[in-house]
Amino acid sequence: MASRLAELLRAGRSIVSNYQTLINDPTIGDKKIDSTRFVDEAVILYAQRVGQEPLSGDLTERDRRLLQAQLDAMREVLDEHQDDINRKGIGFKGFVPAIFARLINEKFAAKVGEEARVRVTAPEQLVRNRKSLPDAWERMIIQDVFSDPKRPKGEAYMEVAEVDGRPAFRMLLPEYYTDSCLTCHGEPKGEIDVTGYPKEGGKTGDLGGAISIVLFK
Numbered sequence: 001m002a003s004r005l006a007e008l009l010r011a012g013r014s015i016v017s018n019y020q021t022l023i024n025d026p027t028i029g030d031k032k033i034d035s036t037r038f039v040d041e042a043v044i045l046y047a048q049r050v051g052q053e054p055l056s057g058d059l060t061e062r063d064r065r066l067l068q069a070q071l072d073a074m075r076e077v078l079d080e081h082q083d084d085i086n087r088k089g090i091g092f093k094g095f096v097p098a099i100f101a102r103l104i105n106e107k108f109a110a111k112v113g114e115e116a117r118v119r120v121t122a123p124e125q126l127v128r129n130r131k132s133l134p135d136a137w138e139r140m141i142i143q144d145v146f147s148d149p150k151r152p153k154g155e156a157y158m159e160v161a162e163v164d165g166r167p168a169f170r171m172l173l174p175e176y177y178t179d180s181c182l183t184c185h186g187e188p189k190g191e192i193d194v195t196g197y198p199k200e201g202g203k204t205g206d207l208g209g210a211i212s213i214v215l216f217k
């Protein structure tokens with residue numbers, strides 16, 4: 001279930017990424033990326049990657065509710081950003097995968113935060129948005145587990161731990177910079193990127209962040 005939530009988030013981010021050039025095109029008004037098309041494409045991409053649709057298979061009622069909440073969050077974020085996305089005469093609109101992900105995660109938490117949480121965090125020194133700072137558990141796993149060069153890259157870490165005093169299943173899934181990230185997170189370190197943040201000086205393959213899933217018991 002945690003993997004499904006992480007992969008669905010990733011699929012949504014990838015759709016934003018696929019449309020980034022179109023979204024940032026100042027010469028086109030209506031981009032025709034409405035929420036229905038967007039969510040449909042995210043579901044198809046998820047199915048291509050995972051082998052089945054997010055809501056297929058043997059799911060408990062709660063699992064279904066969580067995945068549906070994530071899909072609804074995506075739909076709402078796309079609906080709320082139609083005016084921005086379709087604004088003519090403006091190139092970069094700030095609608096990038098990381099911001100999209102944070103917005104859907106915030107909506108997800110508002111809907112089902114008592115049952116589950118999805119966040120994207122990063123090694124502390126890389127964090128741009130304070131809302132994405134790692135908590136103590138995430139910081140420890142990033143520092144002590146993900147730093148181990150013998151650990152297979154990309155492997156999720158899972159544990160039962162307390163969150164807000166409640167027992168929960170936790171999963172942290174490491175993510176690494178690819179070439180496409182480096183226009184913003186790469187070198188030269190400190191140079192301001194298109195989004196207005198100083199670049200982190202990252203290199204391809206560096207740990208860039210982690211998807212963090214909490215499923216309360």
Ligand code: HEC
Binds near residue numbers: 098127178183208
């Ligand atoms: C167009 C510039 C841009 C590109 C390209 C980009 N990012 Fe980011 N990234 C940002 C911005 C801006 C934020 C802050 C978003 C927010 O306000 O929550 C961010 C936030 C993040 C975060 C969340 C933690 C934090 O710092 O707030 C992670 C993890 C991350 N990016 C990883 C990546 C990875 C991995 C890639 C490549 C697959 C990538 N980014 C590509 C601009 C970019």
